[in-house]
Amino acid sequence: MCIKDVLFELSRLDGPAGFENKITDYIIELTLDFVDEAKKDEMGNLILFKKGNKNGEKILLEAHVDEIGLVISKRIEGNFMAFSTDGGVDPKILPGQRVRFTNRKGERIKGVVGYLSPHFRRNVEKLRMDDLFIDFGIQDIEIEVGDVGVIDVEPVELNGDLVSGKAFDNRASCAILIDLLRRLKNVVLNLDLYALFAVREEFGSSGAVGAVYGIRPNCAIVFDVTHADVKDPTLSDVRLGKGPVFSHGTVVDGELLREFEEIANSSGIPFQREAVPGRSGTDTDLIQLVRDGVKTMLISIPLRYMHTPTEVLSLKDLNLTVRLMTEFLMRKG
CATH class of the missing domain: 3.40.630.10 (Zn peptidases)
Structure with missing residues (x-):
């Protein structure tokens, strides 16, 4: 290779x-x-x-x-989970990102980082981690507190000899x-x-x-x-x-x-x-x-x-x- x-x-x-x-x-x-x-x-x-x-x-x-990564900190309700960071993650890069977590069975579970739509935000303040949550889509998802994840993205070739990922x-x-x-x-x-x-x-x-x-x-x-x-x-x-x-x-x-x-x-x-x-x-x-x-x-x-x-x-x-x-x-x- x-x-x-x-x-x-x-x-x-x-x-x-x-x-x-x-x-x-x-x-x-x-x-x-x-x-x-x-x-x-x-x-x-x-x-x-x-x-x-x-x-x-x-x-x-x-x-x-x-x-760097993400870690589930608690279940908010249903399919929504609060999370924290594992290493130096800037909250500003997270809203709208696809993520994937690995559960205790070794299965990859996908979700998205949720954030209140700009239509409903009356003022723009500094983004905080507690403004964000993971939406896994269904309520009975097999994800527990302590499970870790990363942003779900594929590496790509750019122009010339540059690559991104x-x-x-x-x-x-x-x-x-x-x-x-x-x-x-x-x-x-x-x-x-x-x-x-x-x-x-x-x-x-x-x-x-x-x-x-x-x-x-x-x-x-x-x-x-x-x-x-x-x-x-x-x-x-x-x-x-x-x-x-x-x-x-x-x-x-x-x-x-x-x-x-x-x-x-x-x-x-x-x-x-x-x-x-x-x-x-x-x-x-x-x-x-x-x-x-x-x-x-x-x-x-x-x-x-x-x-x-x-x-x-x-x-x-x-x-x-x-x-x-x-x-x-x-x-x-």
């Missing part, structure tokens, strides 16, 4: 924070022939291991698999790691390579820490997304299609950063820079603190409209990142 097909299949799967099993199971299915070991830990993190030909250093590649944050990074492992299938490295597909990033990055503690890597390269094409004078200028983004800041190891910039420059791989003066809002923030500290590098994929069902990215950036990581690992190993 090409990287676009992998991304689209990952986008179609539902895996809000804390409910990522469908995603990690699918990744195991795709990568089992590429690695020496695949296991899940007690948190649900998926850890893939590719053994090197000698006792070299341990390099960790990490991407979170979860997405839900959960590209952070299934784009997952697709990169899967494609990288595929390319390295018949390559024996002089290092031990770990790929961590971490859970619960959208709810405080609680998933990755325990897995990294157990792996005890010499360094960790974290993959996530970052805001692109945003007109904000306080943000770095990041564009779609201009290559992966290297974070510059306190959470990133300076030596690793310089190494990646040298590899990119010598290989003719375009890249972008982003200032991250404090916390990055990614798993990087906690991974660097594990045990006696982990050297970390944060590589981000440019993304428009983050945390919406119509996130947009350039496939060119994904392929450039795979090429960059292939160069990095081949030089290391």
